[in-house]
Amino acid sequence: MGDAAVSTIAVGIVEDIDEIREGLADLLASSPGFACMDAWRSMEDALRGLRARRPDILLVDIGLPGMDGIEGIRRVREIWPSIVPVVLTVYQDDDRIIQALCAGARGYLLKKTAAPEILARLEEAAAGGAPMSPEIARLVVSLFSRFVPSPEADHGLTPHEIRVLKLLVDGHNYRTAAGQLGVSRSTIAFHVRKIYTKLEVHSKTEAVAKALREGLLR
Numbered sequence: 001m002g003d004a005a006v007s008t009i010a011v012g013i014v015e016d017i018d019e020i021r022e023g024l025a026d027l028l029a030s031s032p033g034f035a036c037m038d039a040w041r042s043m044e045d046a047l048r049g050l051r052a053r054r055p056d057i058l059l060v061d062i063g064l065p066g067m068d069g070i071e072g073i074r075r076v077r078e079i080w081p082s083i084v085p086v087v088l089t090v091y092q093d094d095d096r097i098i099q100a101l102c103a104g105a106r107g108y109l110l111k112k113t114a115a116p117e118i119l120a121r122l123e124e125a126a127a128g129g130a131p132m133s134p135e136i137a138r139l140v141v142s143l144f145s146r147f148v149p150s151p152e153a154d155h156g157l158t159p160h161e162i163r164v165l166k167l168l169v170d171g172h173n174y175r176t177a178a179g180q181l182g183v184s185r186s187t188i189a190f191h192v193r194k195i196y197t198k199l200e201v202h203s204k205t206e207a208v209a210k211a212l213r214e215g216l217l218r
Contacts, residue, residue: 086108087108
């Protein structure tokens with residue numbers, strides 16, 4: 001992806017478990033066409049390191065000490081949009097998947113993925129693809145297929161409710177959404193309840209999925 005070595009994919013790793021982090025670094029270092037640019041044990045360390053030099057792909061765990069990988073991905077995408085974040089995690093629940101993708105992850109892989117497959121998926125991401133482990137792809141398809149587009153395009157959402165929904169899609173929680181809008185967490189909670197009622201959903205995951213499927217934020 002870079003001009004200096006078009007055939008080499010520079011990868012950064014954010015993983016707190018030493019054995020996994022070092023194993024990934026060794027895998028990349030020993031694989032033609034790849035280079036491990038840096039490896040960090042926390043998102044805070046990664047954000048500091050990325051100021052000096054940036055990889056093509058950032059391979060990110062979700063369950064990290066301090067800042068979690070989802071918030072880290074959101075910050076990386078805001079500051080360095082050219083970096084391609086790919087999740088590598090043990091988590092495969094709906095909430096984390098949709099939050100990671102909404103935060104800007106371009107791929108979502110499980111840690112049980114075999115080493116040759118991880119390399120193939122990183123090549124796919126570097127080429128502009130959106131690699132996912134098969135289990136994750138099935139969950140994403142299932143999640144989005146739950147909703148049939150409604151003829152009522154906006155569901156009666158007010159402009160302020162649309163702003164709150166946009167923050168949820170961007171990966172914010174009640175606290176950070178309240179900070180963005182300069183209101184209290186209870187105010188955000190009130191608007192979210194109204195949004196759930198109007199969209200006929202019961203969770204943040206369902207609300208985000210419906211908003212994306214029906215293009216409510218365009």
